[in-house]
Amino acid sequence: MGLCHGKPIETQQHESNNHTLSFETDSQPPNSRASRASNPFYSPSPLPSLFKYSPAISSVSSTPLRIFKRPFPPPSPAKHIRALLARRHGSVRPNEAPIPEGSESEIALDMNFGFSKQFASHYELGEEVGRGHFGYTCSAKAKKGNMKGQDVAVKVIPKSKMTTAIAIEDVRWEVQILRALTGHKNLVQFYDAYEDDENVYVVMELCKGGELLDRILARVGKYSEDDAKTVMVQILSVVAYCHLQGVVHRDLRPENFWFTIKEESSPLKAIDFGLSDHVKPDERLNDIVGGAYCVAPEVLHQSYGTEADMWSIGVIAYVLLCGSWPFWARTESGIFRAVLKADPIFDDAPWTSLSPEAIDFVKRLLNKDYRKRLTAAQALSHPWLANHHDIKIPLDMIVYKLVKTCIYSSSLRKSALGALAKTLTIAQLAYLREQFTLLGPSKNGFISMSNFKMAVVKNSTDAVKDSRVLDYVSMVSSLQYRKLDFEEFCAAAISVHQLEGMDCWEQHARRAYELFEKDGNRPIMIEELASELRLSPSVPVHVVLQDWIRHADGKLSFLGFVRLLHGVSSRTFRKA
Structure with a gap:
C-alpha cells in the first residue's frame, strides 16, 4: 500500500480580533532546505522539483483556525515492484496483481533505461535551480538541432540515488507518461530523455514563472473570481485531456502547477506525473497516494478513479x-479525519461576498460521494465558467459509462430516464449537446455505437493505448443497439447521481x-417489475x-x- 504524506511545516499563528493568520513559506532557498533534504518522504518520484521558488509572503486575513501551510510532497507509492510492473504493462488487470514473496532488495536492479547517451553533445548545463531528495534541476x-539556443529545464537524477526497483520504475514511468501525453498547451512539454553511466537527464520545458x-x-491569500476562473479553466482543460487518455494524475495540488513566465497572463502548466497511473472507466485503484490536504475521501477508502483528481481540483x-x-x-x-467527516466552510468571509455560482462550483467538486462530483468536462460547462474565453469542452468518458449502463437497463428505466431528461435546463443540455456533437452525428442527427470509438481514436494519444481505454471503448462500440438521436442520447447520458447532488x-x-x-407509468405487478x-x-422481491x-x-x-432512475440489481438488494 502507498502512503499519503502531507506533514505541515511549522508556522506561527497570529490571533487578533480580525482572526488574521500567518501564511508562511520556507525562507531557505530550494537547494538548502534542510527540512526537505532530511525528510525520507520528500519526493513523489525520483524526479526533483522543477524550478525556483518565489519569495515568501507575509501574513494575510483568512478564515479563523484554518492555516494555509506548504505541506511536504508525498512519497512514492510503496507498492511491490513486480505488482507495479504487472499493472503498468498490462499483464494483469489493475488491483489484481499478486504480491510475490521476497523483498524488493532481492530483485536485480537494471540501470539501463535505453535512453540516448548523447546528452553532452546536445545540451550545455547551466546553474542549478532546484534540488530534491533524489536529484536536482x-x-x-x-x-544543436531545431532547439538550438533554446533554454530548457533538465532534471538530473543520479543513478547512485536509485537504490530500489521502485525508484528506477518511477523514473521510467514519468518519462513514459510525459512522452505519451506531451502536446497539450497546459502540460509541461517533454523534449527528450538521456542517460550516461552516472545520471539520467530528463529535458523539459523551462517554467520561469514560479x-x-x-x-x-x-496575492495575499486569494484570487478574484475572474482570475480564479482563468486558472481553473487551464487546470480543468489539462486534467480533462489526461482523463480522456485514461490517466489519473493523483497528485494535483498548487505546487504541481507552474507558470511559464512571470507575467500575470502567463500560461499555467501541470507538472510531475510521478504518481500518475492508468485507469479504465470501469476499474478502481486502491493505492493511497497524494498530498494529504488534497486527498479525496475515496482514496482513503482505497477505491477510486479519475473522480479523485476532481476532488483535488475542488480543493485548489x-x-x-x-x-x-x-x-x-x-x-x-x-x-x-476532516476529509472523511468534516464539511468545508462556506458561511464565513470571503464566501459570503462571492457569487452563488462560484460556491456551487466548489461544492459540486468537494462532494464526498464521488458519483455526484463533476467531471472535468462538466466543470468546464458549469455556469460559473460560462462565457469565459478560451473554453473548449472536450470529450467526456463518463458519457460512455452512462450510455453503456442505459443500454443494459430495462425498458421501464429507459422510459424513466427519458422523462428526467426532459427536465434538464438549457445549461445542462448545452453540455450534452457538446458531447453529442463530439461523437460526430450524421446529417440526419443520429449517432451509432461505432461513433463512440471513432471519437476517442480521433482524440487519442499513445497514452490511450497504454491505459487500455480503447479496450473499454471497443466494447461499448460493439454493443448491438439502434441509432440515437439527441433526445435519446440525453436520456442515456444523464447522470442521476450528479443531479441528485444538486439543490x-x-x-x-x-x-x-x-x-x-x-407518458410511461402503467399498472405493473411485482413479479413483472x-x-x-x-x-x-433468490431476492425476496415481495418484501x-x-x-x-x-x-x-x-x-x-x-x-x-x-x-428506478438510479438503477438497481440483485447486488443492490443484497446490500440493502
Whole structure:
C-alpha cells in the first residue's frame, strides 16, 4: 500500500480580533532546505522539483483556525515492484496483481533505461535551480538541432540515488507518461530523455514563472473570481485531456502547477506525473497516494478513479477563492479525519461576498460521494465558467459509462430516464449537446455505437493505448443497439447521481415523475417489475418491491420511480 504524506511545516499563528493568520513559506532557498533534504518522504518520484521558488509572503486575513501551510510532497507509492510492473504493462488487470514473496532488495536492479547517451553533445548545463531528495534541476541551453539556443529545464537524477526497483520504475514511468501525453498547451512539454553511466537527464520545458502556490501567496491569500476562473479553466482543460487518455494524475495540488513566465497572463502548466497511473472507466485503484490536504475521501477508502483528481481540483478552487485549506488539522491523521467527516466552510468571509455560482462550483467538486462530483468536462460547462474565453469542452468518458449502463437497463428505466431528461435546463443540455456533437452525428442527427470509438481514436494519444481505454471503448462500440438521436442520447447520458447532488434535485425528480405519470407509468405487478429489473429469484422481491408500487392503482410510486432512475440489481438488494 502507498502512503499519503502531507506533514505541515511549522508556522506561527497570529490571533487578533480580525482572526488574521500567518501564511508562511520556507525562507531557505530550494537547494538548502534542510527540512526537505532530511525528510525520507520528500519526493513523489525520483524526479526533483522543477524550478525556483518565489519569495515568501507575509501574513494575510483568512478564515479563523484554518492555516494555509506548504505541506511536504508525498512519497512514492510503496507498492511491490513486480505488482507495479504487472499493472503498468498490462499483464494483469489493475488491483489484481499478486504480491510475490521476497523483498524488493532481492530483485536485480537494471540501470539501463535505453535512453540516448548523447546528452553532452546536445545540451550545455547551466546553474542549478532546484534540488530534491533524489536529484536536482538545472537550466540548460540546446547546442544543436531545431532547439538550438533554446533554454530548457533538465532534471538530473543520479543513478547512485536509485537504490530500489521502485525508484528506477518511477523514473521510467514519468518519462513514459510525459512522452505519451506531451502536446497539450497546459502540460509541461517533454523534449527528450538521456542517460550516461552516472545520471539520467530528463529535458523539459523551462517554467520561469514560479508555482501556483506562490502566486496565491503573492496575492495575499486569494484570487478574484475572474482570475480564479482563468486558472481553473487551464487546470480543468489539462486534467480533462489526461482523463480522456485514461490517466489519473493523483497528485494535483498548487505546487504541481507552474507558470511559464512571470507575467500575470502567463500560461499555467501541470507538472510531475510521478504518481500518475492508468485507469479504465470501469476499474478502481486502491493505492493511497497524494498530498494529504488534497486527498479525496475515496482514496482513503482505497477505491477510486479519475473522480479523485476532481476532488483535488475542488480543493485548489477553494484555496484560490478564499486563501485557506478546506480541510485542516495539526496532524496528518487529523487532516484525513476532516476529509472523511468534516464539511468545508462556506458561511464565513470571503464566501459570503462571492457569487452563488462560484460556491456551487466548489461544492459540486468537494462532494464526498464521488458519483455526484463533476467531471472535468462538466466543470468546464458549469455556469460559473460560462462565457469565459478560451473554453473548449472536450470529450467526456463518463458519457460512455452512462450510455453503456442505459443500454443494459430495462425498458421501464429507459422510459424513466427519458422523462428526467426532459427536465434538464438549457445549461445542462448545452453540455450534452457538446458531447453529442463530439461523437460526430450524421446529417440526419443520429449517432451509432461505432461513433463512440471513432471519437476517442480521433482524440487519442499513445497514452490511450497504454491505459487500455480503447479496450473499454471497443466494447461499448460493439454493443448491438439502434441509432440515437439527441433526445435519446440525453436520456442515456444523464447522470442521476450528479443531479441528485444538486439543490434542485427534488424539483427535477418531481417534474420528471409528473411526465412519467402521463407518458410511461402503467399498472405493473411485482413479479413483472422484478422481471424488468432482472432480479434473481433468490431476492425476496415481495418484501423489497412492495413500496415501489402504489396499492391504489398498481402503478409505480414516486419512491419506486426515483429508485428506478438510479438503477438497481440483485447486488443492490443484497446490500440493502
